[in-house]
Amino acid sequence: MFINTLLMALREIRRNVLRSSLTVLGIIIGVAAVIVIVTLGAGTTRQVQDEISKMGSNMLTIMPGGAMRMGGSAQSAPPFEMADLNAIKREATSLAAIAPVSLRPMQVIIGNDNRRVNVMGTDSAFSEVRNWKVVEGRLFTDSEVRAGKAVCIVGNTIKEEMFRGDIPLGAVIRIGKVTCEVIGVLEAKGQAMFGGDQDEVVVLPIRAFQRRLAGSSKISQIYLSARDVAGIQDLKGEVERIMRDRRKIAPGAQDDFNIRDMTEVSSMMQSTTGILTGFLSAIAAVSLLVGGIGIMNIMLVSVTERTREIGIRLAIGALETEVMLQFLVEAAALSAFGGLVGITLGLLGAAAIAPALNVPFVWQPSTILTAFTFSAMVGVVFGFMPARRAARLDPIEALRHE
Amino acid sequence: MTAPVIAFDQVYKVYGKGDTEVRALDGVSFAIQPGEFVAVMGPSGSGKSTTMNILGCLDTPTAGHYFFKGADVGSLSRDQRALLRRHFLGFVFQGFNLLGRTTALENLEVPLIYRRLDKTTRRRMALEALEVVGLKGREDHTPGELSGGQQQRVAIARAIVTQPSLLLADEPTGNLDSARSHEIMELLTRLNKERGLTVVLVTHEEDIAAYAYRRIEFRDGKIVRETDTRRAA
Numbered sequence: 001m002f003i004n005t006l007l008m009a010l011r012e013i014r015r016n017v018l019r020s021s022l023t024v025l026g027i028i029i030g031v032a033a034v035i036v037i038v039t040l041g042a043g044t045t046r047q048v049q050d051e052i053s054k055m056g057s058n059m060l061t062i063m064p065g066g067a068m069r070m071g072g073s074a075q076s077a078p079p080f081e082m083a084d085l086n087a088i089k090r091e092a093t094s095l096a097a098i099a100p101v102s103l104r105p106m107q108v109i110i111g112n113d114n115r116r117v118n119v120m121g122t123d124s125a126f127s128e129v130r131n132w133k134v135v136e137g138r139l140f141t142d143s144e145v146r147a148g149k150a151v152c153i154v155g156n157t158i159k160e161e162m163f164r165g166d167i168p169l170g171a172v173i174r175i176g177k178v179t180c181e182v183i184g185v186l187e188a189k190g191q192a193m194f195g196g197d198q199d200e201v202v203v204l205p206i207r208a209f210q211r212r213l214a215g216s217s218k219i220s221q222i223y224l225s226a227r228d229v230a231g232i233q234d235l236k237g238e239v240e241r242i243m244r245d246r247r248k249i250a251p252g253a254q255d256d257f258n259i260r261d262m263t264e265v266s267s268m269m270q271s272t273t274g275i276l277t278g279f280l281s282a283i284a285a286v287s288l289l290v291g292g293i294g295i296m297n298i299m300l301v302s303v304t305e306r307t308r309e310i311g312i313r314l315a316i317g318a319l320e321t322e323v324m325l326q327f328l329v330e331a332a333a334l335s336a337f338g339g340l341v342g343i344t345l346g347l348l349g350a351a352a353i354a355p356a357l358n359v360p361f362v363w364q365p366s367t368i369l370t371a372f373t374f375s376a377m378v379g380v381v382f383g384f385m386p387a388r389r390a391a392r393l394d395p396i397e398a399l400r401h402e
Numbered sequence: 403m404t405a406p407v408i409a410f411d412q413v414y415k416v417y418g419k420g421d422t423e424v425r426a427l428d429g430v431s432f433a434i435q436p437g438e439f440v441a442v443m444g445p446s447g448s449g450k451s452t453t454m455n456i457l458g459c460l461d462t463p464t465a466g467h468y469f470f471k472g473a474d475v476g477s478l479s480r481d482q483r484a485l486l487r488r489h490f491l492g493f494v495f496q497g498f499n500l501l502g503r504t505t506a507l508e509n510l511e512v513p514l515i516y517r518r519l520d521k522t523t524r525r526r527m528a529l530e531a532l533e534v535v536g537l538k539g540r541e542d543h544t545p546g547e548l549s550g551g552q553q554q555r556v557a558i559a560r561a562i563v564t565q566p567s568l569l570l571a572d573e574p575t576g577n578l579d580s581a582r583s584h585e586i587m588e589l590l591t592r593l594n595k596e597r598g599l600t601v602v603l604v605t606h607e608e609d610i611a612a613y614a615y616r617r618i619e620f621r622d623g624k625i626v627r628e629t630d631t632r633r634a635a
């Protein structure tokens with residue numbers, strides 16, 4: 001019986017393809033919007049997660065300056081020193097690895113290619129902390145780091161673009177007025193979360209960076225990693241205590257440095273996308289509501305147009321529930337059809353937009369199933385009133401209807 | 403003496419109240435035996451259609467009783483009456499009342515769908531019924547592609563496809579020319595004779611009523627005359 005009702009409904013929809021399509025336009029737009037939003041949202045989430053696992057999810061960063069406050073000006077706080085790192089290495093029991101980092105964009109010259117690139121001074125531990133491997137060549141040796149030798153490791157973009165894909169081991173590049181020998185190439189990382197190409201980088205031993213390029217022994221950031229994710233909070237506590245002690249911050253006073261872990265970065269990212277998703281979802285909901293009202297409207301028209309048919313069916317012996325079911329199934333099939341079209345358009349749209357936003361296209365069957373079910377339910381909810389009106393018709397009156 | 407299929411016992415049908423009160427049926431009693439062929443006659447507004455609607459379990463008496471298959475229809479629910487129609491009644495209307503843009507075969511399948519019959523059985527029964535009314539080969543035609551006479555045959559086929567025990571026809575020839583009308587009447591006569599189908603039909607026309615064996619005449623909601631034309635002939 002249900003199959004027959006469904007077939008009947010589909011036939012009725014086919015009979016009025018144009019009208020059916022126009023009717024479900026609202027549903028199509030609503031569902032397509034939902035699919036685009038959810039798909040791109042999932043893509044962003046995936047990207048953030050990938051980013052974090054690329055960075056090493058056990059990673060913490062320490063930067064000088066207090067936590068950002070509303071309306072507060074950026075405090076000038078002293079940078080870090082090697083002694084800070086040594087103290088943390090000595091005292092923090094949850095520590096796995098620690099690396100000093102100083103960053104500065106500088107002019108890099110290779111042959112006749114000349115461009116501004118992020119230059120980073122650090123030591124070999126950065127590879128472990130940031131979960132960033134050397135794929136060609138090697139990391140710095142301890143003696144190179146200690147001596148501040150002018151050797152460097154280049155990011156994948158430098159290799160691909162400035163060296164045109166050649167493996168540049170042994171090549172000599174110029175950074176400002178300093179020359180250094182390439183000893184390794186880093187694995188490709190891709191775009192950073194906040195834009196910018198992470199692979200456009202040249203890494204030097206921290207001493208070399210400080211002495212030859214920066215001309216100061218300051219360390220602008222410290223990267224550290226905990227033994228495991230569970231140890232992050234412990235490590236944070238330990239590091240905060242050590243640093244407050246070393247920087248002589250009075251009890252009760254604000255930290256003049258801040259420690260960030262990746263969960264904060266990810267939740268910050270996700271709250272931004274969350275706001276956007278919420279906003280667009282509201283638009284989608286309105287559009288679905290409009291779509292639902294469209295369906296109700298057309299079903300009411302349909303019931304009036306088909307009063308005689310309903311009369312015939314009732315006279316022939318259809319029960320109230322059977323007539324009701326017929327119109328409900330029709331409304332549900334109509335909106336589910338709109339849902340299918342919307343899902344298709346939404347996926348196509350998301351696939352088209354994702355590359356432009358630099359977000360992976362993440363295809364989620366559960367989302368599609370939910371969207372489909374939801375659109376069918378819109379039909380049932382908004383088809384209910386027209387269906388009940390049809391079922392309650394008096395067969396004699398209905399048969400007399402012109 | 404067989405038990406009557408249907409019996410009216412002092413049936414009243416009153417529309418409106420007070421000054422505007424209309425007694426569409428004003429104490430009507432009669433009984434119809436299985437296999438009878440009855441013509442209901444009378445001037446316009448005399449209560450013929452009201453009688454047919456009650457006979458067809460589409461409506462219930464205001465007072466009095468209508469017995470169908472031993473049930474007092476007036477005391478049944480809307481759905482129970484629908485089930486009586488589904489299983490025991492066939493309707494033919496003046497305006498044919500076929501589903502538009504739906505083929506003859508599909509039109510015939512509708513009552514069979516409500517009887518929960520499977521596709522192959524439905525097809526077989528529908529094709530048989532179309533053959534009985536002489537429309538073999540027209541199963542894929544929609545009402546728009548058929549003449550009035552053919553449409554009424556499809557309607558008759560739809561009414562008999564479920565093998566009902568009572569066929570009700572309210573002015574079935576009202577929209578047809580004289581030649582077509584006689585064809586339809588011959589078809590109904592044949593169904594009555596060959597299948598023992600009980601037929602009750604409403605008509606204004608003497609020559610149409612002449613096909614029936616029994617005649618009930620109404621005026622102002624009352625039966626004014628009953629004739630057994632078969633005995634008279």
Ligand SMILES: Nc1ncnc2c1ncn2[C@@H]1O[C@H](COP(=O)(O)OP(=O)(O)O)[C@@H](O)[C@H]1O
Nearest residue numbers: 417424425426445446447448449450451452453
């Ligand atoms: N739904 C209704 N509401 C009010 N009056 C009605 C209704 N149906 C029929 N009547 C009245 O009942 C009387 C009998 O009608 P009907 O049985 O249709 O007559 P017939 O079919 O013999 O022409 C008429 O006076 C008609 O106006």
Ligand SMILES: [Mg+2]
Nearest residue numbers: 450451452572
């Ligand atoms: Mg009438």
